[in-house]
Amino acid sequence: MKDLILRAARKTARMKTRTSISAAAAAFAAVLALMLACGSAFAQTAKQDYEQLCAACHGPGGKGNGTAPSVMPPNPPPDLTQLAKQNGGKFPFDDVVAVIDGRKKIPSHARIEMSFWGVTMQQQGKEFSAESDAAVKRRITALARYVETLQEK
Numbered sequence: 667m668k669d670l671i672l673r674a675a676r677k678t679a680r681m682k683t684r685t686s687i688s689a690a691a692a693a694f695a696a697v698l699a700l701m702l703a704c705g706s707a708f709a710q711t712a713k714q715d716y717e718q719l720c721a722a723c724h725g726p727g728g729k730g731n732g733t734a735p736s737v738m739p740p741n742p743p744p745d746l747t748q749l750a751k752q753n754g755g756k757f758p759f760d761d762v763v764a765v766i767d768g769r770k771k772i773p774s775h776a777r778i779e780m781s782f783w784g785v786t787m788q789q790q791g792k793e794f795s796a797e798s799d800a801a802v803k804r805r806i807t808a809l810a811r812y813v814e815t816l817q818e819k
Contacts, residue, residue, distance in 0.1 A: 712808035
């Protein structure tokens, strides 16, 4: 009888271990799926930001042929698809982030033609707080990564 109880206890322990491993695998799969979905949503947000904030000047494909430049002479917007090519084949990520942000450069008359997105994107009522600055940095980083996808090979 004692032997039977001992075998039953071992079998129950093995089943609990398998269940725990299965539950952990299911939880991992759920977290992974959520991360992938968020990454996809984040990329979509960057594309939407580009379409809403940049395409009017830079064009939908980043060629600098948007509809707004005719109202903002004299400097036409640059062709964003050529940034890597103009930088020896390497996308100048940090420079693109700085230009989008706009706060790291001293404004010149030419700069006034492009919005200072690091200021414009601040959360209303929380402007320049750590929380708002972090959100702006994430958004600008995503937007720069999106511009990187526009590069012509």
